[in-house]
Amino acid sequence: MIASDLYNLMADQENFIDLCLIRSFHKAYVNPHFDWFQSSMELSGALGFQAHHVATRHFLMNRDLEHLMSGRSMDQCFEAVNNWKGDGDVEEDIKRHNKKLQVSVTEAHDSLHKHFPRWLNQFLLPAALLGEAQLAKIVAAAVLEEEMPSFELDPSVVDDRRMSGNILYKSDIHTKTVRPISVVHCHKFIRQRMKSICANGENIPQYTLEAIATARLIIDGVDLRSFDYNDTNYGEIRYHMHSTHLPFACHTQFVESGVKEAKLSASTDRSEQNRSWIATIRSASPLGKSKDEDADASYNVNKIMSLIQSSLQRSQPHVDWIEEQNDDNEYDQRFNVIWYALKQGHFKTERIDSKRATVDAKGSVHKQQNKAQTKEKQQHMTMAVTGLIPYSKVTKKRNMDDLVIEIKFRQQKLRYATPIPASIDLRKKLLQRLEAIRLIEEDNFPTEQACGNKAFSILSGAPFKLKDD
Numbered sequence: 001m002i003a004s005d006l007y008n009l010m011a012d013q014e015n016f017i018d019l020c021l022i023r024s025f026h027k028a029y030v031n032p033h034f035d036w037f038q039s040s041m042e043l044s045g046a047l048g049f050q051a052h053h054v055a056t057r058h059f060l061m062n063r064d065l066e067h068l069m070s071g072r073s074m075d076q077c078f079e080a081v082n083n084w085k086g087d088g089d090v091e092e093d094i095k096r097h098n099k100k101l102q103v104s105v106t107e108a109h110d111s112l113h114k115h116f117p118r119w120l121n122q123f124l125l126p127a128a129l130l131g132e133a134q135l136a137k138i139v140a141a142a143v144l145e146e147e148m149p150s151f152e153l154d155p156s157v158v159d160d161r162r163m164s165g166n167i168l169y170k171s172d173i174h175t176k177t178v179r180p181i182s183v184v185h186c187h188k189f190i191r192q193r194m195k196s197i198c199a200n201g202e203n204i205p206q207y208t209l210e211a212i213a214t215a216r217l218i219i220d221g222v223d224l225r226s227f228d229y230n231d232t233n234y235g236e237i238r239y240h241m242h243s244t245h246l247p248f249a250c251h252t253q254f255v256e257s258g259v260k261e262a263k264l265s266a267s268t269d270r271s272e273q274n275r276s277w278i279a280t281i282r283s284a285s286p287l288g289k290s291k292d293e294d295a296d297a298s299y300n301v302n303k304i305m306s307l308i309q310s311s312l313q314r315s316q317p318h319v320d321w322i323e324e325q326n327d328d329n330e331y332d333q334r335f336n337v338i339w340y341a342l343k344q345g346h347f348k349t350e351r352i353d354s355k356r357a358t359v360d361a362k363g364s365v366h367k368q369q370n371k372a373q374t375k376e377k378q379q380h381m382t383m384a385v386t387g388l389i390p391y392s393k394v395t396k397k398r399n400m401d402d403l404v405i406e407i408k409f410r411q412q413k414l415r416y417a418t419p420i421p422a423s424i425d426l427r428k429k430l431l432q433r434l435e436a437i438r439l440i441e442e443d444n445f446p447t448e449q450a451c452g453n454k455a456f457s458i459l460s461g462a463p464f465k466l467k468d469d
Contacts, residue, residue: 004370013084017097020080025104028073029064033057037250042173043130043225044246051119051248052130053173055139058116059189060174060181065109069101077101120193122205127245129214130225134169138187140215142194143207148187149219157183210240388455391432393466396424402462403427409460410434431456 009015036057041047068074081097084090118124128139134157137149151157151167158168158180166182175181198205207215214224214237222234227242229235318331325331394403407420407430414437421427435456439445445453458464 017080017084018100020077021101021104024074024077028068029108033061040173048249049246050250051124051127051245054119054250055125055128055190056131056135056174056186058119059186061112062189063185065105065112068105074101117193117197120190121197122207126207126211126214127248129211129218130241130245132171132173133223134183135171135181135186136218138183138190140218141187142190143211143215144219148184151183210237213237214241388457389464389466390455391428392454394428394464398465400424402464403431405462406458406460407431407434
């Protein structure tokens with residue numbers, strides 16, 4: 001039934017164009033960056049902890065938005081719009097559909113520059129010093145307020161200023177799905193965003209001594225991404241930067257934890273895996289509010305600290321077991337056995353393989369269209385979109401007088417004088433009849449569709465309150 005309804009809705013050209021816009025926009029802009037945030041675990045070794053790459057990702061997301069309208073990524077949307085065949089002014093309709101795309105890009109741009117500038121302030125920008133060496137140099141120059149560094153001796157950076165005016169660097173971390181990064185534009189973007197944060201000379205950044213020292217070492221070519229903490233020259237500063245910035249989450253944590261857990265538990269595959277690990281973690285996590293908690297203290301701060309302390313208490317025995325295991329590595333062996341068992345179909349692998357086999361066997365067989373699919377289905381829009389008032393929302397308590405005003409106005413306009421009924425039901429039926437006459441005469445609605453319409457347009461200016469005061 002869902003597939004049949006979707007087929008009918010797509011028969012409406014308006015719906016088809018809207019879906020093309022949503023699909024093209026997500027595939028061109030949202031999905032690549034969302035996939036990167038979900039899959040990258042470079043340097044930190046943990047998903048969701050890529051704070052050292054978010055400043056660069058901010059630049060790449062902004063770049064994609066700027067070129068979205070002129071690139072080839074929206075070709076399907078533009079083709080669907082250009083093939084529009086409506087009853088009214090075709091040029092005006094095409095402008096209206098193109099306006100939808102412009103609004104989507106504008107909203108995405110505003111959202112991006114509302115949330116991501118925090119990664120370029122004095123507290124979070126030093127995390128970007130642990131990014132790739134070439135990009136870290138740009139951030140280091142920004143921290144030290146110096147000009148863009150030179151990359152003449154770096155073979156991974158291509159000087160293409162004669163042809164395009166750019167210095168290009170193909171990142172192994174960021175450019176698996178996007179084109180090479182313009183070092184010049186990236187440096188300019190970071191400096192401009194930093195200036196906008198420090199507008200009018202206010203909020204001048206004051207970086208820590210460790211951040212300034214790290215920036216200077218990166219400009220000099222020192223590798224601070226190494227985990228060699230025993231180095232007598234740079235081991236201490238490496239450990240400080242790694243321990244300070246790598247454990248920092250690159251997305252919001254502890255937001256509506258109960259809601260997120262319920263969503264995970266109700267995943268589409270309803271797997272035992274999600275229910276198991278959620279129940280395991282919650283059974284030992286102090287998520288409730290303590291009665292002894294200081295009234296002046298922040299509840300979120302205490303909650304986060306409790307979770308961290310609980311995690312440390314549960315992980316410490318495992319750390320001790322790892323250090324105290326004998327030459328047979330009993331702990332590592334036990335861990336590997338459990339890990340292998342969990343990955344080998346213990347939870348959902350078998351079901352996924354079964355579903356994949358079913359799709360491979362039946363996917364090439366085209367099902368003949370049923371009766372529901374051959375009939376176009378009307379698209380019902382909300383009141384916020386159409387401005388119409390459903391008859392079901394009109395009640396005796398709120399709208400009796402409104403009905404009288406609206407009916408009299410329509411009767412005077414149509415010269416159709418009939419007594420106004422006393423009951424709410426008869427008044428609504430009379431209004432429905434008058435609305436059907438208007439739809440047939442003014443909007444050229446078919447008689448069957450006009451008589452079955454479940455909403456009306458306010459013509460008299462009556463308030464028609466839909467909520468009680």
